[in-house]
Amino acid sequence: MRNGDVWAFEDGGEIRGDVNGSGVVLGVDGGATSTVCVCLPLLALLSAHKLPDPLPVLARAVSGCSNHNSVGESAARNTLEQVMAEALSKSGSNRSAVRAVCLGVSGVNSSTDQERILKWIRDIFPIHVKLYVRNDAVAALASGTMGKLHGCVLIAGTGCIAYGFAEDGREARAAGAGPVLGDWGSGYGIAAQALTAVIRSHDGRGIQTMLTNSILKTLGLSSPDELIGWTYADPSWARIAALVPEVVSCAEAGDQIANEILVNAVQELALCVKAVVQRLCLCGEDGNSSFPVVMVGGVLEANKSWDIGKEVIKYIQTSYPAVHPIKPQVEPAIGAALLAWNYLMKESEEKCHR
Amino acid sequence: MRNGDVWAFEDGGEIRGDVNGSGVVLGVDGGATSTVCVCLPLLALLSAHKLPDPLPVLARAVSGCSNHNSVGESAARNTLEQVMAEALSKSGSNRSAVRAVCLGVSGVNSSTDQERILKWIRDIFPIHVKLYVRNDAVAALASGTMGKLHGCVLIAGTGCIAYGFAEDGREARAAGAGPVLGDWGSGYGIAAQALTAVIRSHDGRGIQTMLTNSILKTLGLSSPDELIGWTYADPSWARIAALVPEVVSCAEAGDQIANEILVNAVQELALCVKAVVQRLCLCGEDGNSSFPVVMVGGVLEANKSWDIGKEVIKYIQTSYPAVHPIKPQVEPAIGAALLAWNYLMKESEEKCHR
Structure with missing residues (x-):
């Protein structure tokens, strides 16, 4: 053995x-x-x-x-x-x-x-x-x-991926390629954009944002310059993605930059689902058939007043009104x-x- | 000793x-x-x-x-x-x-x-x-x-940074924070956006691009799926940045996506210089004073028909017509x-x- x-x-x-x-x-x-x-x-x-x-x-x-x-x-x-x-x-x-x-x-x-x-x-x-x-x-x-392999799942945690099956067994995926290859709707993607906004605001390329104080306080740093050292000291994606709650809090407090980052993430995540739905024709020939979209992962589960998962579904509904969102019970x-x-x-x- | x-x-x-x-x-x-x-x-x-x-x-x-x-x-x-x-x-x-x-x-x-x-x-x-x-x-x-510390330098190789000095000795920088923190005008930034465009085109999130064949051929891969393994097999930023010539070639051949990536890089690099010029007031009170901008690095030196360095200068000139671009002789x-x-x-x- x-x-x-x-x-x-x-x-x-x-x-x-x-x-x-x-x-x-x-x-x-x-x-x-x-x-x-x-x-x-x-x-x-x-x-x-x-x-x-x-x-x-x-x-x-x-x-x-x-x-x-x-x-x-x-x-x-x-x-x-x-x-x-x-x-x-x-x-x-x-x-x-x-x-x-x-x-x-x-x-x-x-x-x-x-x-x-x-x-x-x-x-x-x-x-x-x-x-x-x-x-x-x-x-x-x-x-x-x-247990039924039909519809699409959207996972958004540290990374993100959309994966779907048609009734006839055809399958398709979108994203799930990691941060270098543009998974911008992931927790890592959201947090990296927030860190970038802090640097840009600091060096004069971007407008001021509440993210600066919020993130520096969370990380125990005294200046945005120190973010460079912090970022490259540890390559773990999950460590960056852990900053998502700060972005949501700032957006809820009315910060324009944080809000834009979340709106962008919502569009990216919805685009992943739409790409899979379209390739598999999950919405039927007339575009009105119902199909399940299973929503999984910390980015979609956080049930705050700025609810990323809810916004993703709203965005998908503009193209596919009969989409049936599911939060797994098991x-x-x-x-x-x-x-x-x-x-x-x-x-x-x-x-x-x- | x-x-x-x-x-x-x-x-x-x-x-x-x-x-x-x-x-x-x-x-x-x-x-x-x-x-x-x-x-x-x-x-x-x-x-x-x-x-x-x-x-x-x-x-x-x-x-x-x-x-x-x-x-x-x-x-x-x-x-x-x-x-x-x-x-x-x-x-x-x-x-x-x-x-x-x-x-x-x-x-x-x-x-x-x-x-x-x-x-x-x-x-x-x-x-x-x-x-x-x-x-x-x-x-x-x-x-x-x-030897004179006056004006701004723009370096764009694997990474990018703008660094400047006023006559009175004040200094300022923009970018130089690495890929996670949004150095999108760098060689790494350009190539990562190109790789992302190939993945997005492949999974249905983006339009077709010549970058797919060009990059797969250069890397000896047979499918965009294999890009995921290739990207994460080696974390070297220079290895990714080495794909910049493929992006320039595709843009020169008329590819829309490659062209957009380069236009975006030009804007990002010009923005770095502008942020430094503005903070140091290098253009004088009236905005018309001349100041040197020293251009350094492989991304700016490539003297192709799609000339990134030339476009960056053009873009800076729209805000500061008296900018004096310099290619170092030493x-x-x-x-x-x-x-x-x-x-x-x-x-x-x-x-x-x-």
């Missing part, structure tokens, strides 16, 4: 979780800061046309980052294996009960990324277990649609588990019809 | 360079990629109201990076000491002949930075040697004005040496008048 004793619990333990013998599914949400795995019983899902509320989650486990771009392949692989083992152990189940696993992992941008992770997971489970690897945005979409790992179940059902159905 | 045997040449060698016994000055230009030191005889400079052409450069030495933010303090200090020792040795002179040293070093953004480097250099030279430490933009300005290290001489003369004059 390459990853220590993570599967030692399987030796001789009784099986409690898989009470009906119909097996379990695992859903994994692998993000930039943490990785979550949930274990759901297959029978409960199978037995209802409508999903039970609340969902019968057998177990939940949390571990660190599993983005191979950040922590390297070996650490990412070990994190994924460990979090799945812990969820199975906690649920009183084991690998022989697993029917399907779906992993939504950040940093999966190509089929090469997908195949590499599939290969890691293939070595862990018995051959009959169905495995699915997707970008973490796909799990986030499924968390809003309860976490992305559950979305991944529901995807695993859906993929499994689809394959069984296809088998039956052959 | 802390820095090996760099001063060993002084033991028992004859003095050839300082033929008149009036001493020499050293000028150092410490940049992000290399450090240059030149040694000039003081007499030749003293004896002429008009500077001799060509300048009697006794020696020139080149070493690596001396930006303490990049290579650390110890390496930066050793590089500076080594390059000065080499220039003195090559000139057939030694430290006892040095009257003044001026260092223009990148990364000097505060009096703390200045004092740290002064302390290093103070330990190297006899106590009577006059020492001056400035941002490398100051040496670049002096290279265009042949390198920044010579500018630093002329500054050393000017500072020295000023101090001698002040002494005489006491």
Whole structure:
């Protein structure tokens, strides 16, 4: 066993979780800061046309980052294996009960990324277990649609991405390319524009803004000159993005520059969704069909009087009045588990019809 | 001696360079990629109201990076000491002949930075040697004005900065804050906007552009998706900035997006100069006084049919018709040496008048 004793619990333990013998599914949400795995019983899902509320989650486990771009392949692989083992152990189940696993992992941008992770997971489970690897945005979409891959998800946290599926399975994405490549609607993008506004105001290229006092106070600095050293002392995007609440506060207090930055971010985020909707023709031929837009991430969740998420929806509605905004009631790992179940059902159905 | 045997040449060698016994000055230009030191005889400079052409450069030495933010303090200090020792040795002179040293070093953004480097250099030279430490933009300005600190310099290479002096000694700068803090007129800024345009065109947020084929071909990539991996594989700003020629070529071929990016860069660079001119009132009370603007760096030097430097001047002229653009005929290290001489003369004059 390459990853220590993570599967030692399987030796001789009784099986409690898989009470009906119909097996379990695992859903994994692998993000930039943490990785979550949930274990759901297959029978409960199978037995209802409508999903039970609340969902019968057998177990939940949390571990660190599993983005191979950040922590390297070996650490990412070990994190994924460990979090799945812990969820199975906690649920009183084991690998022989697993029917399907779906992993939504950040940093999966190509089929090469997908195949590499599939290969890691293939070595862990018995051959009959169905495995699915997707970008973490796909799990986030499924968390809003309860497993159905239709519509568009918009994630705006430290980064931002829009990812969508048509009913026929076609998919498209916009943004998600990082700060150098223009994710201006992201938390990082908003905060970097605010820092820039402070520098421009200081050196005479821009008008005065409340952002100067607000940001200097938050960071404990005495002059905008010191922002240069602060910015380049640590390349972490999340450290910059953490300044978004200052921008929202200044905009709420009536600051023109902060307001412009947020208006610009709203337009950028709406443009990401519109690009996906248009390419997939989610609004139908007449442009009036309804489609879900799942809204995820700190930038969209902050429910202040300057509500970025609400403004994004308003902006999308000007083009697509029938858009149906959704705030997910479950976490992305559950979305991944529901995807695993859906993929499994689809394959069984296809088998039956052959 | 802390820095090996760099001063060993002084033991028992004859003095050839300082033929008149009036001493020499050293000028150092410490940049992000290399450090240059030149040694000039003081007499030749003293004896002429008009500077001799060509300048009697006794020696020139080149070493690596001396930006303490990049290579650390110890390496930066050793590089500076080594390059000065080499220039003195090559000139057939030694430290006892040095009257003044001026260092223009990148990364000097505060009096703390200045004092740290002064302390290093103070330990190297006899106590009577006059020492001056400035941002490398100051040496670049002096290279265009042949030592006079009046007017504004605009540097646009990988980064960009505008730095100016009024006749009364007041100084001001704009930009020079790096890519996160909005140096959009820099080579990095131009290239990052071009890469962003390729991604936006690819995912449906932007119109088609020739930049896509041009940049993918230059980088040997087959799809815009691969740009994400390429961009984050190496954080070097210079690697991104190296794409500027592709943007210029596409603009010259009539590409709308490339043209817009360059027009935007021109406006940003002109705005940097205008901010400095306005704060220092370089154009006089009536706005019609002449003042020099020294133009330095690869982005301004590229003498193509789409000439960024020429357009920047045109743009500045709309506000300040009497602006006097200068392309330096000597390198920044010579500018630093002329500054050393000017500072020295000023101090001698002040002494005489006491």
